[in-house]
Amino acid sequence: MRSRLEPLWPPIVVGVIIMSLWEGLVRLLKVREFLLPKPTSIASALGDEWTPLRTAGWETGKTAVAGLLFGVVAGALLALVVSRFSWLRGSVTPLAVALNATPIIALAPIFNAWFGITDFRSNAAVVIIVVFFPVFINTGTGLSEVESNQIELMRSLAASENTVLRKVRIPNALPFFLTSLRLAAPLSVIAAIVAEYFGGPQNRLGPFITQNASFSRYANAWAAIVVASAIGLALFAFSAVVEKISMPWKQGDPARA
Amino acid sequence: MTEQAIVASGLGKTFNSRSDSAVTALTDVDLSVEPGEFVSLIGPSGCGKSTMLRLIGDLIVPSEGTVEVFGKPAAQARADRDYGMAFQKAGLFDWRKVSANIELPLELAGWSKSRRRERSAEMLDLVKLPDFGDHYPWQLSGGMQQRVAIARALSFQPKLLLMDEPFGALDEMTREHMQVELLSIYRQLRSTVVFVTHSIPEAAFLSDRVVVLSPRPGRIHSIIDVVLGDRETETRDEDTRESEGFFRKTTEIREALRSVEAQQ
Ligand SMILES: Nc1ncnc2c1ncn2[C@@H]1O[C@H](COP(=O)(O)OP(=O)(O)O)[C@@H](O)[C@H]1O
Ligand SMILES: [Mg+2]
Numbered sequence: 001m002r003s004r005l006e007p008l009w010p011p012i013v014v015g016v017i018i019m020s021l022w023e024g025l026v027r028l029l030k031v032r033e034f035l036l037p038k039p040t041s042i043a044s045a046l047g048d049e050w051t052p053l054r055t056a057g058w059e060t061g062k063t064a065v066a067g068l069l070f071g072v073v074a075g076a077l078l079a080l081v082v083s084r085f086s087w088l089r090g091s092v093t094p095l096a097v098a099l100n101a102t103p104i105i106a107l108a109p110i111f112n113a114w115f116g117i118t119d120f121r122s123n124a125a126v127v128i129i130v131v132f133f134p135v136f137i138n139t140g141t142g143l144s145e146v147e148s149n150q151i152e153l154m155r156s157l158a159a160s161e162n163t164v165l166r167k168v169r170i171p172n173a174l175p176f177f178l179t180s181l182r183l184a185a186p187l188s189v190i191a192a193i194v195a196e197y198f199g200g201p202q203n204r205l206g207p208f209i210t211q212n213a214s215f216s217r218y219a220n221a222w223a224a225i226v227v228a229s230a231i232g233l234a235l236f237a238f239s240a241v242v243e244k245i246s247m248p249w250k251q252g253d254p255a256r257a
Numbered sequence: 258m259t260e261q262a263i264v265a266s267g268l269g270k271t272f273n274s275r276s277d278s279a280v281t282a283l284t285d286v287d288l289s290v291e292p293g294e295f296v297s298l299i300g301p302s303g304c305g306k307s308t309m310l311r312l313i314g315d316l317i318v319p320s321e322g323t324v325e326v327f328g329k330p331a332a333q334a335r336a337d338r339d340y341g342m343a344f345q346k347a348g349l350f351d352w353r354k355v356s357a358n359i360e361l362p363l364e365l366a367g368w369s370k371s372r373r374r375e376r377s378a379e380m381l382d383l384v385k386l387p388d389f390g391d392h393y394p395w396q397l398s399g400g401m402q403q404r405v406a407i408a409r410a411l412s413f414q415p416k417l418l419l420m421d422e423p424f425g426a427l428d429e430m431t432r433e434h435m436q437v438e439l440l441s442i443y444r445q446l447r448s449t450v451v452f453v454t455h456s457i458p459e460a461a462f463l464s465d466r467v468v469v470l471s472p473r474p475g476r477i478h479s480i481i482d483v484v485l486g487d488r489e490t491e492t493r494d495e496d497t498r499e500s501e502g503f504f505r506k507t508t509e510i511r512e513a514l515r516s517v518e519a520q521q
Contacts, residue, residue, distance in 0.1 A: 147346065147348055149344040149346055149348040150348045150350070152311075152314075152316050152342065152344070153342055153344075153348060155316055155335075156314050156316060156335060156340045156341075156342045156419075157338060157340075157361075157362050157365050157366075158335055158336050158337075158338055158365070159365055163365065167361070167364075168350070171350070171352045174352070247352070249351055249352045249353075249354075249393045249395075250351075
């Protein structure tokens with residue numbers, strides 16, 4: 001039990017120190033609230049605005065999770081298909097790379113046109129594309145980077161390509177896939193909020209931040225940012241737990257912990 | 258005449274033959290191996306030892322000549338699961354426990370779970386790791402992992418064992434130990450072995466015959482019979498390494514390798 005709690009207290013201590021310094025410096029230097037509100041002001045804004053913030057956080061969270069799910073499934077499935085039918089590699093992978101090189105947020109207004117400017121799907125579409133790429137690339141790497149001797153061993157045993165995929169490539173790709181999930185989870189929240197800046201329903205964190213900032217209610221905007229990072233952190237923690245429990249063979253391995 | 262385990266005739270392999278980076282790794286190899294024989298391939302690095310092993314195992318297709326294994330084309334032998342293979346890297350699968358690694362070939366051959374369990378337990382005894390079935394590979398030392406790889410290669414009692422420097426990454430003491438164990442397993446299972454090595458004492462200790470290859474392009478330089486006493490009754494153990502006959506054979510192999518190098 002101790003070993004589980006140990007990694008928790010250092011960030012808490014550091015967090016408390018940073019908050020105290022922040023509070024102290026803002027008071028000492030008399031920094032004006034619109035530049036940087038005090039943590040205590042943010043905390044009270046969080047309390048005052050809790051009802052709209054909870055709704056906004058819940059809705060933005062749903063967009064992020066929906067986009068994350070679809071993006072992860074699409075990325076992993078396409079990686080599988082490309083790995084199994086290697087003639088696709090030459091055509092699909094460069095396309096995916098080109099897609100990734102596109103500043104994806106530039107697509108947000110286009111999705112607004114496709115799905116309607118007040119439809120949440122135009123936000124979720126941005127999340128899907130942002131999440132898709134790291135999952136596709138990482139999973140693809142894991143599927144192809146198998147020791148050549150292991151493939152030769154399977155072939156010497158007359159294993160078919162499908163068997164090699166099932167018994168070797170997929171388990172080999174699992175750690176790669178889970179790493180990409182851990183990367184993609186917080187990314188999905190960022191993508192959802194940035195997409196919301198461009199349109200979509202109004203009761204979301206993105207509009208909440210822009211509206212409060214435009215009325216100079218910066219403590220409220222910061223309170224929304226706190227909610228957003230809490231969602232990102234929760235998704236990250238969830239994927240880290242998934243990573244732990246789905247690879248029992250890594251438990252206690254010092255080389256891979 | 259009894260059926261040969263391996264008959265290679267006019268065997269050769271050129272990689273990238275259609276480009277200007279063509280490499281003739283092996284050419285003009287004629288070799289027969291009898292059932293039950295232990296044959297080593299030795300030669301300087303890059304002389305085509307691994308290429309020859311892969312040709313026999315139908316992992317690559319010859320550019321010239323043919324390989325027959327137990328009277329059928331190598332591709333058929335592979336389809337019939339006649340081959341067990343082991344490499345320098347143990348190549349165990351991280352996500353499988355030791356016993357599941359040993360059972361992989363049995364799984365592919367469609368054995369029932371209980372039969373697989375029974376066999377992997379036998380194999381673990383054979384390679385002297387009876388208590389390690391439930392461990393994951395990372396919990397084992399390099400030598401132990403290599404023993405598991407050998408147990409995996411032998412689990413389904415393949416007719417032909419192909420080994421590519423399986424002890425190459427082990428320290429000298431472990432290596433000598435593993436050689437003794439391999440010989441004892443080989444005698445128990447009466448398999449046929451083709452064994453790639455670049456260690457002279459290893460080749461002399463293990464083999465009935467040592468095939469010395471010369472490079473660029475790889476071809477058979479000479480074949481040395483290693484009989485250390487009466488063929489049927491001879492035993493090889495740690496004392497063999499200090500015997501007169503063993504010393505003479507290592508010298509003979511060493512001289513063959515020197516003349517290979519002098520040719521270059
Ligand atoms: N897949 C390949 N493509 C091109 N050249 C290869 C390939 N495999 C081996 N070779 C070349 O063939 C020669 C023999 O290689 P190899 O059989 O691995 O030698 P050894 O096992 O005796 O060290 C080397 O020159 C090597 O570079
Ligand atoms: Mg080699």
